Amino acid sequence: MSSSQTDRSADPSCDGIKKRLDIVVVGGSLGGLCTALALKSLPQRHRITILERNPTPLLHNQGAGIVAGGDTLGFFKRYDRCNRPLAVSSQRRQYLDKDGEIVHRENMVQNMTSWDLVYYILRADVDYVHSAYCDVPVRRKEEGEVRHLHGHTVTGIKDKGERVAVAYEMADGGGTMEADLVIGADGPNSTIRAAMHPEVQRTYAGYVALRGTVPENEVTPKTREAFSERFTFFHARGIQILAYLIPGESGTLEPGKRLINFVYYTNFPSASLDEPSNELAELMTDIDGVRHRITMPPGKTNPAAWEKQRKIAREKLPPPFAEIVRATKKPFVQAITDVIAPTNEFMDGKVVLIGDALAGFRPHTVASTSQAAFDAMILADMLEGKVSRKEWKKQTLAYARTIQKRGVNMGNRSQHEDLPLEEHVRDRNLASRPREEEVWPEWAVADVL
Numbered sequence: 001m002s003s004s005q006t007d008r009s010a011d012p013s014c015d016g017i018k019k020r021l022d023i024v025v026v027g028g029s030l031g032g033l034c035t036a037l038a039l040k041s042l043p044q045r046h047r048i049t050i051l052e053r054n055p056t057p058l059l060h061n062q063g064a065g066i067v068a069g070g071d072t073l074g075f076f077k078r079y080d081r082c083n084r085p086l087a088v089s090s091q092r093r094q095y096l097d098k099d100g101e102i103v104h105r106e107n108m109v110q111n112m113t114s115w116d117l118v119y120y121i122l123r124a125d126v127d128y129v130h131s132a133y134c135d136v137p138v139r140r141k142e143e144g145e146v147r148h149l150h151g152h153t154v155t156g157i158k159d160k161g162e163r164v165a166v167a168y169e170m171a172d173g174g175g176t177m178e179a180d181l182v183i184g185a186d187g188p189n190s191t192i193r194a195a196m197h198p199e200v201q202r203t204y205a206g207y208v209a210l211r212g213t214v215p216e217n218e219v220t221p222k223t224r225e226a227f228s229e230r231f232t233f234f235h236a237r238g239i240q241i242l243a244y245l246i247p248g249e250s251g252t253l254e255p256g257k258r259l260i261n262f263v264y265y266t267n268f269p270s271a272s273l274d275e276p277s278n279e280l281a282e283l284m285t286d287i288d289g290v291r292h293r294i295t296m297p298p299g300k301t302n303p304a305a306w307e308k309q310r311k312i313a314r315e316k317l318p319p320p321f322a323e324i325v326r327a328t329k330k331p332f333v334q335a336i337t338d339v340i341a342p343t344n345e346f347m348d349g350k351v352v353l354i355g356d357a358l359a360g361f362r363p364h365t366v367a368s369t370s371q372a373a374f375d376a377m378i379l380a381d382m383l384e385g386k387v388s389r390k391e392w393k394k395q396t397l398a399y400a401r402t403i404q405k406r407g408v409n410m411g412n413r414s415q416h417e418d419l420p421l422e423e424h425v426r427d428r429n430l431a432s433r434p435r436e437e438e439v440w441p442e443w444a445v446a447d448v449l
């Protein structure tokens with residue numbers, strides 16, 4: 001058996017948790033929702049409370065794409081009951097030169113979806129939220145209970161012996177609630193991680209991703225063809241851009257109504273995000289003069305700063321990429337960062353980190369949602385006794401550590417080195433390796449064997 005396959009039998013501690021638990025999930029984005037869905041499906045019918053800091057009942061949609069990797073698809077196959085298609089498939093990967101000519105092709109099917117479609121399907125499955133994205137499944141009598149509480153910002157946790165006290169703030173006060181198990185699904189700036197490991201820093205990688213979408217029927221036929229059913233890339237010194245089709249409004253997959261999604265990595269040297277260079281500060285200061293540290297929300301970009309990027313796009317990118325960057329109406333900016341927790345369980349296993357709270361991957365890995373989905377599935381398997389606690393820890397930490405390091409390597413090579421195309425192709429192919437085929441390196445598992 002390879003070191004990444006899941007051993008379901010060898011450990012005698014593999015007997016699961018029989019009693020009904022009170023579980024608090026901190027964070028109601030994709031990781032928190034995947035966890036709530038997997039845990040409410042367990043036979044113990046756990047009582048689950050999601051605490052999400054966002055003040056409104058639904059998270060604000062950034063409207064951008066997600067590559068639905070093996071674990072994301074596997075998660076939906078196992079738990080989703082909305083029964084609607086999730087993704088647009090891309091049949092091949094291709095690389096363009098500066099003139100827009102295809103210089104390399106690889107046949108490979110990949111599935112592309114949108115963050116909002118995944119979010120709304122999960123909300124329908126988890127707490128029966130109606131939307132234009134999908135039909136809500138019929139309630140099951142035998143499942144666990146889920147409460148979704150928005151406007152609850154978790155501020156800290158305290159070990160109470162058998163249980164954990166979770167403190168939260170609300171606009172009109174706050175309080176604490178106790179849980180048998182607390183899941184930190186609160187993203188790359190995790191409060192739960194900070195409570196356990198205040199020394200862990202989220203650091204800037206020296207470049208940003210300019211992101212956006214364009215309706216496929218609003219571009220020239222040549223550009224539409226360049227991105228239809230294809231995952232297309234361009235590399236130049238200090239630049240990487242990629243694009244693919246994603247579902248359109250309300251998750252439609254209808255040809256003509258889908259969106260072309262791009263991710264355009266470009267260097268903005270700066271010692272840190274707290275003391276940004278003049279160029280980075282200009283890019284991250286919005287139309288109202290407010291400085292954003294990590295994400296500039298869609299539609300807020302300062303037109304003067306964005307106009308500079310449109311001009312650079314015309315000079316430096318192949319014509320189809322330049323066209324979509326220049327055509328996007330609501331660009332947003334994401335500073336690329338690195339963060340990873342040293343471990344993922346605390347307070348004798350009563351507190352667990354998952355998804356971006358455990359390890360924030362660089363987007364080149366296209367694995368953030370898959371990590372969240374995998375962490376949710378294997379946590380449910382561990383609680384049910386299908387996987388031992390030791391095996392759960394090994395698989396989740398090895399995945400987090402290996403892919404996080406791979407993302408740093410891929411990003412640094414792409415943005416800060418001048419490599420021949422074969423090297424970029426090799427890195428991209430490595431990032432597509434299914435998790436089940438990974439052989440975790442010794443350094444990633446040494447402390448959990």
Ligand SMILES: Cc1cc2nc3c(=O)[nH]c(=O)nc-3n(C[C@H](O)[C@H](O)[C@H](O)COP(=O)(O)OP(=O)(O)OC[C@H]3O[C@@H](n4cnc5c(N)ncnc54)[C@H](O)[C@@H]3O)c2cc1C
Pocket residue numbers: 026027028029030031032051052053054059060061062063064065066114115116152153154155185186187188189190191354355356357368369372
């Ligand atoms: C609104 C939103 C839009 C996104 N859009 C995209 C996209 O278009 N494409 C893409 O590739 N990725 C997107 N992401 C990131 C993507 O969801 C993650 O990279 C990945 O799916 C892992 O998810 P996560 O749940 O672990 O972390 P995140 O998605 O970062 O979620 C963390 C959640 O925890 C909440 N939270 C944080 N701190 C607290 C606290 N103290 N108390 C309570 N709640 C807290 C946050 O509000 C957030 O909802 C988006 C994330 C968000 C939050």
